[in-house]
Amino acid sequence: MPNAFVRKLDGLEALDAADREFLVGLMNVSHRVSADEDLIRVGDNPANVHVILEGFAVRYKLTAQGKRQIFAYLIPGDCCDLQVALLGRMDHSIGTITPCRIVELSPSTVHEITRTRPAVTRALWLASLVDEATLREWLLNLGQRSAQKRIAHLFCELHTRLKAVGLTADGSFELPLTQTELGDTMGLSTVHVNRSLKDLREANLVLMKPDQIFIPDVSRLAAYAGFDPSYLHLKRSTPRA
Amino acid sequence: MPNAFVRKLDGLEALDAADREFLVGLMNVSHRVSADEDLIRVGDNPANVHVILEGFAVRYKLTAQGKRQIFAYLIPGDCCDLQVALLGRMDHSIGTITPCRIVELSPSTVHEITRTRPAVTRALWLASLVDEATLREWLLNLGQRSAQKRIAHLFCELHTRLKAVGLTADGSFELPLTQTELGDTMGLSTVHVNRSLKDLREANLVLMKPDQIFIPDVSRLAAYAGFDPSYLHLKRSTPRA
DNA sequence: CGACTTTTTGACCTAATTCAACTAATGTGG
DNA sequence: CCACATTAGTTGAATTAGGTCAAAAAGTCG
Numbered sequence: 001m002p003n004a005f006v007r008k009l010d011g012l013e014a015l016d017a018a019d020r021e022f023l024v025g026l027m028n029v030s031h032r033v034s035a036d037e038d039l040i041r042v043g044d045n046p047a048n049v050h051v052i053l054e055g056f057a058v059r060y061k062l063t064a065q066g067k068r069q070i071f072a073y074l075i076p077g078d079c080c081d082l083q084v085a086l087l088g089r090m091d092h093s094i095g096t097i098t099p100c101r102i103v104e105l106s107p108s109t110v111h112e113i114t115r116t117r118p119a120v121t122r123a124l125w126l127a128s129l130v131d132e133a134t135l136r137e138w139l140l141n142l143g144q145r146s147a148q149k150r151i152a153h154l155f156c157e158l159h160t161r162l163k164a165v166g167l168t169a170d171g172s173f174e175l176p177l178t179q180t181e182l183g184d185t186m187g188l189s190t191v192h193v194n195r196s197l198k199d200l201r202e203a204n205l206v207l208m209k210p211d212q213i214f215i216p217d218v219s220r221l222a223a224y225a226g227f228d229p230s231y232l233h234l235k236r237s238t239p240r241a
Numbered sequence: 242m243p244n245a246f247v248r249k250l251d252g253l254e255a256l257d258a259a260d261r262e263f264l265v266g267l268m269n270v271s272h273r274v275s276a277d278e279d280l281i282r283v284g285d286n287p288a289n290v291h292v293i294l295e296g297f298a299v300r301y302k303l304t305a306q307g308k309r310q311i312f313a314y315l316i317p318g319d320c321c322d323l324q325v326a327l328l329g330r331m332d333h334s335i336g337t338i339t340p341c342r343i344v345e346l347s348p349s350t351v352h353e354i355t356r357t358r359p360a361v362t363r364a365l366w367l368a369s370l371v372d373e374a375t376l377r378e379w380l381l382n383l384g385q386r387s388a389q390k391r392i393a394h395l396f397c398e399l400h401t402r403l404k405a406v407g408l409t410a411d412g413s414f415e416l417p418l419t420q421t422e423l424g425d426t427m428g429l430s431t432v433h434v435n436r437s438l439k440d441l442r443e444a445n446l447v448l449m450k451p452d453q454i455f456i457p458d459v460s461r462l463a464a465y466a467g468f469d470p471s472y473l474h475l476k477r478s479t480p481r482a
Numbered sequence: 483c484g485a486c487t488t489t490t491t492g493a494c495c496t497a498a499t500t501c502a503a504c505t506a507a508t509g510t511g512g
Numbered sequence: 513c514c515a516c517a518t519t520a521g522t523t524g525a526a527t528t529a530g531g532t533c534a535a536a537a538a539g540t541c542g
Contacts, residue, residue, distance in 0.1 A: 059377075065385075071381075135377065135380065139376065140312075142383040143310045144304055179490095180488080186384070187384030189532075191531075192529085192530055192531070194491085198490085419521090432499075439523095451507080486542105488538080497528100497531085499526105501525090503524085504523080504524100
């Protein structure tokens with residue numbers, strides 16, 4: 001199987017063999033980062049673009065009162081800071097939540113892509129539009145849904161995205177989320193996240209174990225949460241192997 | 242005073258006289274749209290890019306349960322759908338909340354800009370990054386702040402943005418928002434918006450009249466709401482006349 | 483085995499919703 | 513210009529979703 005980055009981009013826009021080979025070549029030099037490290041911090045002036053090959057990270061920001069809001073989950077294949085890297089200072093941070101394997105692309109590599117790889121460029125471009133659409137979907141999630149449905153919706157999204165890079169197995173996937181992180185994502189207290197998860201468990205909608213999430217019936221959960229995956233713009237549900 | 246579009250872009254990235262003149266030329270052909278009309282609807286495949294010259298609009302989406310979430314307020318100078326226009330179907334709608342004057346830019350005009358006007362291109366690019374940063378800020382707003390502070394934060398943002406295009410007068414600005422619209426923005430019921438506005442009024446922080454908002458002390462409101470305007474990336478607070 | 487973090491539960495409290503009524507405003511046709 | 517309809521804003525009372533505080537039960541890990 002090719003790596004998650006190639007797989008993701010290929011799922012957004014059909015790439016030819018040469019494009020895929022080129023991208024695989026870029027992934028040769030990677031480095032490891034342990035859990036709970038910041039890849040980029042608020043105020044940094046990032047140069048390289050980070051691509052996550054393995055592991056999970058979050059986009060987040062701390063408020064003056066010490067609260068944390070998580071804006072996005074970054075999973076294998078995701079490009080963290082393509083747009084932001086090209087301009088000024090970061091207005092949020094990106095931190096790992098598990099050990100990660102990261103590829104850094106230099107500005108000149110990015111420039112080479114935009115100059116010589118139109119299909120890849122378009123895929124990256126689409127990826128950033130999906131990021132923005134996802135942000136809107138999260139806003140709707142926080143604004144209009146109950147705690148249980150918010151959490152259910154997030155799980156549907158993560159399942160869909162992880163499936164697209166081949167990281168699910170029949171309704172279950174690995175993702176070591178703490179209930180505190182879930183709360184910081186959904187604007188809920190940890191206690192209430194716990195109780196909501198209990199509700200979901202008792203309704204047999206989701207089972208959350210320390211580092212695994214299991215969805216017995218994906219379509220039932222999607223119906224419950226009002227999840228419509230079209231905002232993720234996944235053209236192919238089954239990317240080529 | 243030049244129009245709001247030129248003024249906004251010039252506030253994001255310094256434009257020279259030729260760029261400004263070019264942009265003014267683009268604004269010659271505009272048309273009017275009455276209030277409560279959709280400029281673009283979910284599922285549309287938009288071709289032209291819409292620029293608002295006068296009036297206000299919102300980005301929004303309806304849920305299956307008939308609830309509405311507003312994602313953004315579009316004010317004079319804002320470009321509604323630059324990125325989305327270049328690809329597939331709209332995943333949200335844009336509707337006017339007042340009568341508007343709109344300019345439509347054809348794809349070929351957009352292409353001409355990117356080919357021949359690097360400073361303008363960069364300003365448009367920055368504008369789309371600001372849109373995304375604003376979405377993150379709204380998510381944090383819904384996730385972490387009380388009803389009163391959410392509303393206060395929105396008013397701070399609107400004041401700052403409207404000031405940048407010259408549409409404020411000493412802490413007050415015109416914006417005919419209903420309390421229902423505010424509720425759909427903040428994920429609050431109309432009733433609770435009403436009570437929260439009462440609190441803000443009694444604390445002498447904000448005074449909201451049918452089509453006008455008055456902030457007696459902008460910096461006091463900003464402190465109350467935890468508003469930090471840096472996400473709006475306004476390099477110049479006082480754009481040239 | 484401790485030390486630590488995460489999850490779970492109980493009791494209590496508060497913010498926000500719902501339902502319902504009532505009061506401005508705004509607008510329309512005669 | 514008034515009578516009537518309509519929409520938006522305001523208020524009260526009852527209810528509920530979610531938060532806070534605190535402590536116990538499970539995991540995790542050196």
